[in-house]
Amino acid sequence: MPTTARLPVELLAHITSYLGDDRTALRNLCASSHALHAVSYPILFSVRDFRALGTPYLKPFLVYLSELRIGWKPDMHGANDAKILARFLAPHLSAETTPRLRKLTIRGIGADGMVYLNTLGDILKDCSMLTTLHLNETYHRNMRDVQLLVDALPHLAHLHLNAMTWTSAEFNDYSDDNEFLARPALKTLRVSPVYPNCMLPLLAWLARTPTACALHTLDVPSTARIGPDALPHFGPSVHYLSVPLRGLQPLVTMKGYTALTSLTLVLRIDDILTRSYGRLPEVVATLPAPALLRELEIHIPYEAATVITGPLDALACVDDILFGAGPAETIAKFETTDDKTDTARTTQRFNALGKLRVVLLTSSPLSEAERAETDWGARLHMPRAAALGRLEVRFGRDERYVLARHGARVSVSSGVGHGDAPVGVKTERPARGAQA
Structure with a gap:
């Protein structure tokens, strides 16, 4: 492939990045030319299971490792998880062997295994590029074990939690309240949707760390049991917020969020049944x-x-509030009195709002005609946003609802960031011709 080989390395890397999930295609590219070999290897070996650390023929390629996954497998039943982790991690994991390690994903590891991982604190501290931690269905002895792991990552900036719990009878059972306050300084935090008795004390602790002033993105999943209870712990530094509508009271739970530039509100099916969408x-x-x-x-x-x-009538009212000629009359219908001064809140316009995005979550694929008709109906209810070119209608697939219908276990993904849909939701661009 002489012609392809002359292309700039940056362009080749951009092209091959689209094949990140296709291992066979990446292997074929590696055998095609020296140029493609050079740009494909970092992608092919960027994500590996922890057992790869002890595989001799993979050692030369660990320099490309950017995400290390530590997950439970059948041979780790009982107390064997700590023994197997020790066999593969301790002798091989180091900042020298994995210089590009940025993300650590831990899934399904029990309390004994998590205790062992806490003994690797000195090794993890040397991994200067390790900035992301995912804890998915992990079990700990107490909250202090979680704090030890987080504290062992001095450069941690992104923390994603899902179904994390501990076995202690006291959910906040740790010896010294002031022991772990120097870090972390998180920029991104995803709240676990379950085990609120564990999440609330953990959020209270993070609110006392530099995270309170550094947090940039907060994601509260639509299924989170704590819901708006997670919001009062943070506020002034948050720019991107995703939160379920259920129980949300901006004048109470969101009064400190004075820097928001992006907000995602999620209505669930129970909000429809209880007519909470009226709020x-x-x-x-x-x-x-x-x-x-x-x-x-x-x-x-x-x-x-x-x-x-x-x-849709509620969306029409939102359109009037955001882009209406006189939103003061609409806002006056709601309680906007300031608790401190007992005076009406000054009406502010949404002058900076450049995009109003409506995502319709579906349980099954829609035809192009159905999308076009729904898109037309949404624009009919929000004429001001549509006329200004600021309305975007998308269609998403709620994977949790689909899996629940088939009796499967609900799976929750962990990658959320600015612009992403809430966890477990895939969004799609409107069909061609469906958007005016």
């Missing part, structure tokens, strides 16, 4: 700093939105 205009109208908001994203179940008119 959507109130939530939007009473945001603490509307003048800074640049993006507003609203997720609504497609089936409910097309069967009853209530959700």
Whole structure:
């Protein structure tokens, strides 16, 4: 492939990055030419299981490792998890062998295994590029074990939690309240949707660390049992927030979020059944700093939105609040009195808002005609946003709902960042011709 080999390395790397999940294609590229071999290897060996550390023929390629996955397997039943982890991690894991390690994903490891991982603190501290930690279905002895692991990563900036718990009868059983306050300084935090008795004390601890001033992105999954209870722990530094509508009270739980530039509100099917969607205009109208908001994203179940008119009527009211000629009359319908001064809150316009994105969550694929009709209906209810070119209608697939219908176990993904849909939701671009 002489012609391909003359292409710039940066362009080849960009092309091969789209094959990150296709191992066979990457192997074929490695055998095609020297240039493709050079750009394919870092992708081919970027993600590995911890057992690869003890595999002799893989050692030369560990320099490309960017994500290390530590997951439970059948041979780790009982107390064997700590023994197997010790066999592969201790002799081989170091900053020299894995200089590009950025992400550590731990899944399904029991309390004994997590205790062993805490003994690797000195090794993990030397991994200067390790900035992301995912804890998925992990079990700990107490909260202090979680703090030890987090404290062992001095450069930790992104923490994603899912179904994490500990076995202690006292959920916040740790010896010294002031022991772990120097770090972390998280930029991204994803809250676990389950085990609220574990999450609440953990959030209270993070609020006392530099995270309180450094947190940039906060993701509260739509299924999180703590819901808005996670919000009061943070606020002024958060720019990107994803939160379920259920129980949300901006004047109470969000009053400290004065720097929000992107907000995602998620309506679940129970919000439709209880008609809680009627609070959507109130939530939007009473945001603490509307003048800074640049993006507003609203997720609504497609089936409910097309069967009853209530959700679309709520969106019409939101359109009036955001882009209406005189939103003061609309906002005046809601309680906007300041508790301290007992005076009406000054009405602020959403002058910086450049994008209103409506994501309709579907349980099955839609035809192009169905998408076009739904897109037209959404724009009919939000004429001001559509006329200004600021309305974007997308269709998403709620994987949790689909799996639940088939009796499968619900799986929750862990990668959330700015612009991503809530965990477990895949968004799609509108079909060609469906967006005006």
